Amino acid sequence: MNNERILLVSRPKGTPAMSDFRYEEAAVPELKGDQVLVKTIYLSVDPYMRGRMNDTKSYVPPFELNEVISGGIVGQVVQSLSSDLAEGxxxxxxxxxxKYNVVNDISVRKLDSNIAPLSANLGVLGMTGLTAYFGLLDIGKPQEGETVVVSGAAGAVGxxxxxxxxxxxxxxxxxxGSEEKTAYLKNELGFDEVINYKTDNVFEALKAACPGGVDVYFDNVGGExxxxxxxxxxxxxxxPVCGQIALYNLEKMDVGPRIQSQLLINSALxxxxxxxxxxxxxxxxxxxLAKWLMEGKLSYKENIVEGFENTIDAFLGLFKGENTGKQLVKVAEPENV
Structure with missing residues (x-):
């Protein structure tokens, strides 16, 4: 059985380019021990991966050159030597x-496909939803009647x-960053006010939208x-500082206002x-999160790109604002077992 995979072959300078990656074919190794063969169904592309393409210290090691990139994957077991995971x-x-991974059974977690669509496990019920949940509730601690501002609000976390x-x-x-996104946030998700940073004067629009000031700012973007x-x-x-997507592709250190005085005079965290x-x-x-989803208190949107060969295009689309909600690649259809 032949496999297809994606390698990082050069460290991007600024915004990544297709030439920084390579698609190649490889053989699938035989199973041994408690291993399973997992067929990729959905693959997640996420902004944090851009940081791992730099050879710099971070909270996770950088991707190695000429090695396969890794990320969140929902798959289906198609061969198994495990007593805990069965085919299907x-x-x-x-x-x-x-397209296929041979892994030890303890390195993956079994999913219940009856709770929600499979793809939701990479979004609202996965790392995306958990990031929003813990960052907002543990650090932001929003109280009834307070004003919460969210940047990157139409993204998977926002x-x-x-x-x-x-x-x-x-x-x-x-x-x-678009009229389509701001309309979705207000009309479908119930945001009280929305700002289009591409057409509005952000500070003036914020002053009008937050006459009582800002109590919680969930920061996904950084920058201006x-x-x-x-x-x-x-x-x-x-x-809560979750991401800084406005800065990920800069080639020089960003220099902005010194914010310590704002934190100091407002006793802000x-x-x-x-x-x-x-x-x-x-x-x-x-x-x-699953409870709120089933109660109809949470809804989610996905931008699904079809085809493994379009994975890098889907990743690059994150930095062009092409996605509303979670950006995913659908690699294959599940098999009937």
Missing amino acids: DFVIGNLPWQ TIVGQIAKIKGARVVGIA ISDAVLRLLNHGARI MKGFIVSDYAAHFEEGAME
């Missing part, structure tokens, strides 16, 4: 970007953050948008976090 079972794990804030009774202002939000902080404001910080509580978070 659906699983999730952080696996190499390949859409869930805004909805959880509404569940907690907060007033939610979202910042996104965050500079504008931080000028409107209330006393005791909380700022700014804290960066990684979802793995909360690994011990993932089950709790996933159960709460």
Whole structure:
């Protein structure tokens, strides 16, 4: 059986290009021990992966050159030597970007495909949803009647953050980059106010949308948008720092306003976090997200790109704002077993 996989072959300078990657074929090794052969059904592309393409210190090691890139994958077991996983079972794990992976059974987790569509396990019920859940509730701690601002609000994390804030009774202002996205946030997800950073004066629009100031700022983007939000902080404001997508492709260190005085005079808390910080509580978070989903309190949107050969295009699309909600690649159809 032949396999297809994607390797990183050069470290991007600025925005990644197709030439930084290579598709190649390889043989699938024979199973041994408690291994299973997993056929990739859905593959997740995420902004954090851009940071792993740099050879710099971070919270996870960088991707190695001329090695297969890895990320979140939902797949189906098509061969098994495991006593815990049978052919036909659906699983999730952080696996190499390949059409097929041979893995030990303990490196993947079995999924219940009756709770939600398979793809949801890479989004609202997966790392995306858990990132929103823990970052907002543990660091942001939104209270009823407070104002929560979310940047990157139409992205996979931002859409869930805004909805959880509404569940907690907060007033939610979202910042996104198109009329289609702002309409979705307001009309379908119930955001109270939305700002289009490409057409609006962000600071002036924020002042109008947040007349009582900002109590919680969930920061997905950094850069000038965050500079504008931080000028409107209330006393005791909380700022979970989730991502900085506006900065990921810069070739030089970003230089912006010094924010320490804003934090000091407002007794504000700014804290960066990684979802793995909360690994011990993932089950709790996933159960709460699933409950809200089944109760109709959470909805989600996916942008699904068809075909393994389009994986890099889907990844690059993240930096062009092409996705509303979770960006996924559908690699194959599940098999009937």
